[in-house]
Amino acid sequence: MALDIRTLLSQYGFFDFILPFLLIFSLVYMILELSGLLKVSPDDPVGRKLSILFSFSFALLSMANINLVIWLLKFIPNASFAVLAFFLLAVIIAAFGRHVPGPARAILGLIVVGIMIWLAVNAMNEANVNFGFVGLFGYIIDFLIQSGLLTLIIIFLLLFLIVYWVT
Secondary structure, three states: OOHHHHHHHOOOOOOHHHHHHHHHHHHHHHHHHHOOOOOOOOHHHHHHHHHHHHHHHHHHHHHHOOOHHHHHHHHHHHHHHHHHHHHHHHHHHOOOOOOOOOHHHHHHHHHHHHHHHHHHHHHHHHHHHHHOHHHHHHHHHHHHHHHOHHHHHHHHHHHHHHHHOOO
């Protein structure tokens, strides 16, 4: 009988508890450290300890919400694939040595945020989790996808970006 590391890690709750906990902890800690919300000065050791304590307790309390955990388990694989794709796109743009103008950066940023929001809503629909606004937003996105309008909007935006970038 072969030992499968994925099965072993899943059996001990690595994917169900530890990975979502680490994600929530690291995101909250990063936000607190970058904002300096709990610090008096940039080198404040007490503020750093408070940030760690708050992030740890927030992540533990978040793990009690099973809907959040299920949503994270559906969202993380798709989001990591999307982040990898955006990173590769940035590497390709940098490899050609082209400078992306400010408005094109803003549009690319909005596209990235839109795709991440769509992935989050899609993960909520897959996990049968409803947080209120998701129903209307999901209905609009589904209508755009089913009618083919979303494809046309993306094509025209990409054409506009290419023309703007070249000229």
